[in-house]
Amino acid sequence: RKSATGQSHAKIIFFGEHSVVYGQPAICLPISKIKTIVSIKGADTGQHVASKYFTGALSEMPDSQTGIQLLINTILVELHQEKTPFTLQVTSEIPAERGMGSSAATAIAIVRAFFHFFHQSLSHAELLRLADVSEQYIHGNPSGLDAATVSSKTPIWFVKGRRPQAIPIKQNAFLVIVDTGIMGQTGLAVQHVKSKLAGDHHAEEDIEMLGKIAKQARSCLANGDSQKLGFLMNDSQTILSKLGVSHPILDQFATLALKNGALGAKLTGGGMGGCLITLTSSKPSAKQIATILEQHGAIHTWIEPLATGYHKG
Ligand code: MEV
Incomplete structure (x- = not known):
């Protein structure tokens, strides 16, 4: 058959x-x-x-x-x-x-x-x-x-409406993907940002800033600047949180990861729950942060090498 x-x-x-x-x-x-x-x-x-x-x-x-x-x-x-x-x-x-x-x-x-x-x-x-x-x-x-x-x-x-472009990543770093166990609420979060944009002109600047950060991150990914990439993740998290799409647990996990040596941390996806991603400079550091976040209630973590696995140069 x-x-x-x-x-x-x-x-x-x-x-x-x-x-x-x-x-x-x-x-x-x-x-x-x-x-x-x-x-x-x-x-x-x-x-x-x-x-x-x-x-x-x-x-x-x-x-x-x-x-x-x-x-x-x-x-x-x-x-x-x-x-x-x-x-x-x-x-x-x-x-x-x-x-x-x-x-x-x-x-x-x-x-x-x-x-x-x-x-x-x-x-x-x-x-x-x-x-x-x-x-x-x-x-x-x-x-x-x-x-x-x-x-x-x-x-x-x-970029919405355009053909996606493959981009090179030359990093020697690791991402930890951290599942908070809380359902993300993409639809609600998208609506929330939309109404924020209607009522608050600062929100427009925030959106533009997130775009600028993405452009800077692209250069960091190409030239291996993990330190700066981490800062850009933190800046994104601050803006996303200000836009109202983070969650207390995501903020708490981000703080914990940074306290334990992460280079940067931010929510990923629609937010209001869902997952956090955190950047670390080595695999042992990634493992340590994953363990600590699991001890604080994360239901699952995945460690992903940034350099190998998807793009080899
Ligand atoms: C959801 O994965 C990502 C959002 O930017 C919504 C979208 O792109 O449609 C929040």
């Missing part, structure tokens, strides 16, 4: 969350070791879906899964396979609602799996266009950054 798989991975936003919505650049990193895998198997009858959120008929997916249901139906219509029986299984290591791109990764892996299953070629533009069907439904009006990063092998420089 025929079968096929499609893969994708997690992402983090290094610089530029929120300001990216207003046309400022963002720097995003694929986290390739945290994966989402979708497998599709041919079946005798019916169209079935299985994931940790729902198992059953495609036509009976609950409201929380409408984005995915819409995506699958769109793919089937476009490939003229509306009646083909199959079972689709989603297996994901990416925690949901932590700003790590879990919904985009599921969408990208589903599109890739169906195109393999039906032996169709798929361009990158087409992949992003289809993934946007569920992303639009789930997130309202996303910048597209999530889908672009979870389908990219390299770090990217992302």
Whole structure:
């Protein structure tokens, strides 16, 4: 019986969350070791879906899964396979609602799996266009950054509406990704920034400053200046916190990381919960900070080398 798989991975936003919505650049990193895998198997009858959120008929997916249901139906219509029986299984290591791109990764892996299953070629533009069907439904009006990063092998420089650019990273440093265990609230945070911009002209300067920081960070990444990169992370965190999208736990974790030798720390993604990222100069330092944050309530940490893994020069 025929079968096929499609893969994708997690992402983090290094610089530029929120300001990216207003046309400022963002720097995003694929986290390739945290994966989402979708497998599709041919079946005798019916169209079935299985994931940790729902198992059953495609036509009976609950409201929380409408984005995915819409995506699958769109793919089937476009490939003229509306009646083909199959079972689709989603297996994901990416925690949901932590700003790590879990919904985009599921969408990208589903599109890739169906195109393999039906032996169709798929361009990158087409992949992003289809993934946007569920992303639009789930997130309202996303910048597209999530889908672009979870389908990219390299770090990217992302400006809304433009083709993402691969960027070189020449660092000898480590990032610790820290899951606070608190659900991020991207939709609410995006709305919050929007209303802040309507009522407070300082917010506009803050958004511009986040864009400037992203540009400076790009140079630091290219020339290996980890110290300055750390300062830029702290500056971003201060501005994001001022915009109201941080969370007391994120602020507390950032302070703890810095006290224990981190070069910089900031929230990543939509904020109001979710994950913190912190930059360290060595792997032992990364491990030490991860341990301390876990002792203070972080539910998961991942250590990611900045230099190797995604870009080798
Ligand atoms: C969410 O991952 C990033 C935000 O900038 C929203 C978006 O880009 O659509 C907060």
